[in-house]
Amino acid sequence: MFLNKRKLASILIVSCISIFTIKGQESVLEGKTSLLGHKKMFLNGKTTYLPIYKKNVDNNHTETAKEAVKTAYDSNWSNTVFNTYWKEKLTYPFEISFKEGTFSSPVDHKMVVTSRYGWRRGRAHQGIDIDLKTGDNVKTLLGGKVRYARYHRGHGKTIIVRHDNGLETVYAHLSEYLVKENDIVKKGQVIGKGGVSGNARGSHLHLEVRYMGKSIHPEYFFDFDDETVIRSEKMAVPKVWGTPRLHKSTRRSKVIVYEAIEDIVQEEESTAKDNIYIVKRGDTLYGIASKYDVNVSEICKINSIRYNTVLNIGQELLLY
Numbered sequence: 001m002f003l004n005k006r007k008l009a010s011i012l013i014v015s016c017i018s019i020f021t022i023k024g025q026e027s028v029l030e031g032k033t034s035l036l037g038h039k040k041m042f043l044n045g046k047t048t049y050l051p052i053y054k055k056n057v058d059n060n061h062t063e064t065a066k067e068a069v070k071t072a073y074d075s076n077w078s079n080t081v082f083n084t085y086w087k088e089k090l091t092y093p094f095e096i097s098f099k100e101g102t103f104s105s106p107v108d109h110k111m112v113v114t115s116r117y118g119w120r121r122g123r124a125h126q127g128i129d130i131d132l133k134t135g136d137n138v139k140t141l142l143g144g145k146v147r148y149a150r151y152h153r154g155h156g157k158t159i160i161v162r163h164d165n166g167l168e169t170v171y172a173h174l175s176e177y178l179v180k181e182n183d184i185v186k187k188g189q190v191i192g193k194g195g196v197s198g199n200a201r202g203s204h205l206h207l208e209v210r211y212m213g214k215s216i217h218p219e220y221f222f223d224f225d226d227e228t229v230i231r232s233e234k235m236a237v238p239k240v241w242g243t244p245r246l247h248k249s250t251r252r253s254k255v256i257v258y259e260a261i262e263d264i265v266q267e268e269e270s271t272a273k274d275n276i277y278i279v280k281r282g283d284t285l286y287g288i289a290s291k292y293d294v295n296v297s298e299i300c301k302i303n304s305i306r307y308n309t310v311l312n313i314g315q316e317l318l319l320y
Helices: 005-030 059-069 265-274 285-291 296-303
Strands: 033-043 046-055 094-097 113-115 118-120 123-125 128-131 137-139 144-152 156-162 167-177 190-194 204-211 214-216 234-237 276-278 316-318
Touching: 144 167, 156 190, 285 296, 296 316
Parallel strands: none
Antiparallel strands: 033 046, 094 234, 113 128, 118 123, 128 204, 137 190, 144 156, 156 167, 167 190, 167 204, 204 214, 276 316
């Protein structure tokens, strides 16, 4: 029995649709899909079950987008806590990189460092002091996001800017805020005015550089001369540059930049040996301090001894 033209055309159309549907479902299956079920169809007097798929969202694409959004600004972020990493320990050495070769001077005039990172009057000075007058502009070294803009004990009116490589720069003793928390700032943008708020002896900018809450010697990263050069695009930071007692606030530390962690191991061992003095017959704390241009109070503090402690021959003293 022959089919009339209308029925034949219908069968051909249905067959084509089914073929394209199956092929389409197969091509979808090649991607990331999930099977929803089957659809029952009758073709040429036979029962056929076509699989029904739902194309999933590309998980890889989604994860990539999430990773793109996840930046240094998402980790340990707080507008009310000065050091958000206080529960975490920084492991030395660590590596850090910069996207540019220069930074902006934090002041409009020539930078004059009046006090450096290091041991000062029996305490650790965890930043550098730059001379300015009350009301002078204070600018951010690099672009970033304002994490903290409020009064902090000792620092006075303080602004903390976090940068995309994880570093934070701290601007303290300000007289005025010109930005607010969570603002995006550009390199060289004026963020506040200099002052004497907090524990400040005269107007100056107290500038700190921190990584995961730990203060790092600012002059290891930045050359505070007229050219405002970042010392290297990629740097490895040894523990000596995050330990104020190993530096003196009254003199410039000799900067040796390491571009890789492998380069610093031998130098750290050598530096540690140079900082140890072995007591000889006739030595006194005053004599040792004078010889190595340190204060007696510093030696006592570092070694947990008193002014009147009796020194023993062969005893090791840490000088810085």
